[in-house]
Amino acid sequence: MTRQTYTQQVLSCLRRLTEAERSAVQAELEAHMEDHMLALMDLGYEEELAEERMLQHMGDPAEVGRELDRQYSTFWLVVSRAATVCLALLAALALTGTFNTYYLFNSIRARVAPWSDIQQEWEEAVNQQLDIRQPVGSDILRILGSGTKIEEDEAVAVVVYCQYDQSPFGLVSDRNIGWLDCRGEEAIGGGGGHSTSAAAYSRRELVVQAGDPYVTAVWERYGERVELQVPLEWEDAYE
Amino acid sequence: MKKRKQLPTRCRRALRWMAALMVLVLACHQLGAYCLTPERVLRKLEQVRHTGETEFLWRDDAPEGWDKGSLRLSGGDHVAILCLYQFSWSGGWEAGSTDYTERRADQPFSAAHYQGWGRYDRDWEKNVDYHYVFGAVEDPGVMELVIFFDAIEGGFDQTVRLTEANWIRNDSGDRFFLCALEPEVGNHSRACSVVGCYADGTMTKRLQLMGSEPRWE
Amino acid sequence: MKKQSIDHAQLLVLSLLAGEDMYGYQIIVELARRSDHTFEMKEGTLYPVLHGLERAGAVEAYQQEAPTGRMRKYYHITRKGTELLKTEEESWRSYSGAVNAVLRSSIGGLTLA
Numbered sequence: 267m268t269r270q271t272y273t274q275q276v277l278s279c280l281r282r283l284t285e286a287e288r289s290a291v292q293a294e295l296e297a298h299m300e301d302h303m304l305a306l307m308d309l310g311y312e313e314e315l316a317e318e319r320m321l322q323h324m325g326d327p328a329e330v331g332r333e334l335d336r337q338y339s340t341f342w343l344v345v346s347r348a349a350t351v352c353l354a355l356l357a358a359l360a361l362t363g364t365f366n367t368y369y370l371f372n373s374i375r376a377r378v379a380p381w382s383d384i385q386q387e388w389e390e391a392v393n394q395q396l397d398i399r400q401p402v403g404s405d406i407l408r409i410l411g412s413g414t415k416i417e418e419d420e421a422v423a424v425v426v427y428c429q430y431d432q433s434p435f436g437l438v439s440d441r442n443i444g445w446l447d448c449r450g451e452e453a454i455g456g457g458g459g460h461s462t463s464a465a466a467y468s469r470r471e472l473v474v475q476a477g478d479p480y481v482t483a484v485w486e487r488y489g490e491r492v493e494l495q496v497p498l499e500w501e502d503a504y505e
Numbered sequence: 506m507k508k509r510k511q512l513p514t515r516c517r518r519a520l521r522w523m524a525a526l527m528v529l530v531l532a533c534h535q536l537g538a539y540c541l542t543p544e545r546v547l548r549k550l551e552q553v554r555h556t557g558e559t560e561f562l563w564r565d566d567a568p569e570g571w572d573k574g575s576l577r578l579s580g581g582d583h584v585a586i587l588c589l590y591q592f593s594w595s596g597g598w599e600a601g602s603t604d605y606t607e608r609r610a611d612q613p614f615s616a617a618h619y620q621g622w623g624r625y626d627r628d629w630e631k632n633v634d635y636h637y638v639f640g641a642v643e644d645p646g647v648m649e650l651v652i653f654f655d656a657i658e659g660g661f662d663q664t665v666r667l668t669e670a671n672w673i674r675n676d677s678g679d680r681f682f683l684c685a686l687e688p689e690v691g692n693h694s695r696a697c698s699v700v701g702c703y704a705d706g707t708m709t710k711r712l713q714l715m716g717s718e719p720r721w722e
Numbered sequence: 723m724k725k726q727s728i729d730h731a732q733l734l735v736l737s738l739l740a741g742e743d744m745y746g747y748q749i750i751v752e753l754a755r756r757s758d759h760t761f762e763m764k765e766g767t768l769y770p771v772l773h774g775l776e777r778a779g780a781v782e783a784y785q786q787e788a789p790t791g792r793m794r795k796y797y798h799i800t801r802k803g804t805e806l807l808k809t810e811e812e813s814w815r816s817y818s819g820a821v822n823a824v825l826r827s828s829i830g831g832l833t834l835a
Binding site: 290338353360431435436439463 | 512514515516518519522523525526529530533536537538539549552553554555556557582583595
Binding site for chain 1: 745746747750751764765766767769770773774776777792793794795
């Protein structure tokens with residue numbers, strides 16, 4: 267018998283161990299045998315004789331293997347494997363969007379690059395880019411830009427804004443923002459928008475008077491009121 | 506001192522994986538990505554409409570023929586919510602069909618109509634629909650509510666009186682109500698309204714529930 | 723007499739580890755040296771003993787670089803192992819004391835006879 271044979275005979279009895287555990291046992295046994303052989307060779311033994319002598323002291327490899335195998339409980343291995351599978355499953359569900367990672371992506375995009383989710387005509391309607399953020403309830407109202415134009419003798423203010431939850435994992439609340447002109451009167455107008463559960467983008471066109479310095483966004487809910495002024499820039503002729 | 510590398514036992518490794526799994530599951534629950542309880546789903550519903558905190562007041566299993574789930578009424582200072590809560594292993598607890606009714610102190614009561622999915626009855630060869638009316642009574646003088654279900658096309662008319670025995674009270678003593686109407690068979694068009702009654706027999710205005718929003722008449 | 727919760731081999735190994743952390747071959751050598759070669763176990767059977775103690779939480783293992791540069795697996799007695807050793811030592815003293823007492827009384831009787 268050689269060291270290698272001895273080790274292999276021990277390993278052949280290890281049925282309950284994983285590959286990593288078997289490798290660890292093999293390394294430990296080999297290290298032990300090497301230490302013993304080196305000690306014998308320090309005493310003057312030749313290598314072959316040292317190995318033979320060392321193996322005599324190691325004991326029956328089958329018995330060693332059987333006793334080692336008994337020390338490894340399958341219970342914890344099963345628990346470990348089950349937990350790993352569940353973890354992998356959760357991660358896969360998160361990546362495939364089941365966990366609303368799509369919403370997370372939209373929420374982050376509204377924070378980091380809101381203009382990337384806005385059509386070009388909106389961008390063209392804006393003559394000053396802004397970045398005014400205001401908490402409204404559990405959301406953030408973010409004014410992205412404002413513009414002004416004269417259409418058929420009517421002065422119109424354009425406001426482009428988005429809303430998203432204060433938490434990146436949260437859902438945006440209902441998007442009821444009212445608008446007032448600088449005289450405190452309701453500003454009439456139309457607009458459009460698009461949204462997901464995570465972020466909402468809106469464009470409002472409000473009838474105002476030429477030269478009005480701002481319009482006011484109003485959010486009101488159950489007695490809580492938030493107002494936010496949005497500055498307007500007019501061509502010199504209308505200032 | 507030479508660097509040591511700890512070698513964990515199977516038990517330790519298993520406990521570490523379990524701990525990682527628990528952390529991930531709890532994180533998903535806390536973030537609302539995978540709700541472990543209907544309460545967490547309710548918190549998300551409250552957040553979407555900015556309703557403030559509500560509490561569960563009533564629950565029942567979803568009617569026969571619906572997707573499995575738990576129909577629950579919750580109420581708070583500003584709103585009453587009726588929602589079908591459903592569980593799946595891939596998504597956790599989620600909100601199915603949901604309706605809100607906003608409470609307003611200047612109104613005698615608030616109400617909303619809720620209709621979950623119907624089912625097709627093979628024996629009758631017709632659709633069976635389940636209708637609910639829920640809300641809150643604001644005016645302390647209102648002693649009764651009368652719910653009128655007018656089956657315009659198919660089905661049958663129903664009138665239900667709700668009294669003291671039917672109120673569902675929260676810890677603050679606010680009065681909420683939930684009325685499960687009889688299942689309607691083959692009903693294609695309907696109107697539903699609610700009227701409040703005072704102790705002296707006078708009535709409140711009628712609240713029409715159908716349409717895009719409830720409206721007072 | 724109380725049944726031993728660990729066997730003699732485990733008791734001896736724990737006793738050695740109570741003094742210092744050791745690796746496998748070192749335990750074999752120390753055991754032989756300290757017992758004046760009375761206890762010389764088959765070396766391979768040490769490892770089921772050590773892994774069993776590890777599973778019971780009485781020892782924990784770590785790897786550290788040996789002077790030769792090779793990575794060695796060392797064993798360290800835990801607090802649980804120390805308590806277990808203390809309990810077993812007391813049991814052993816009690817047991818061996820009782821055996822010695824019986825032997826002394828028997829030898830005394832034989833001498834008188």
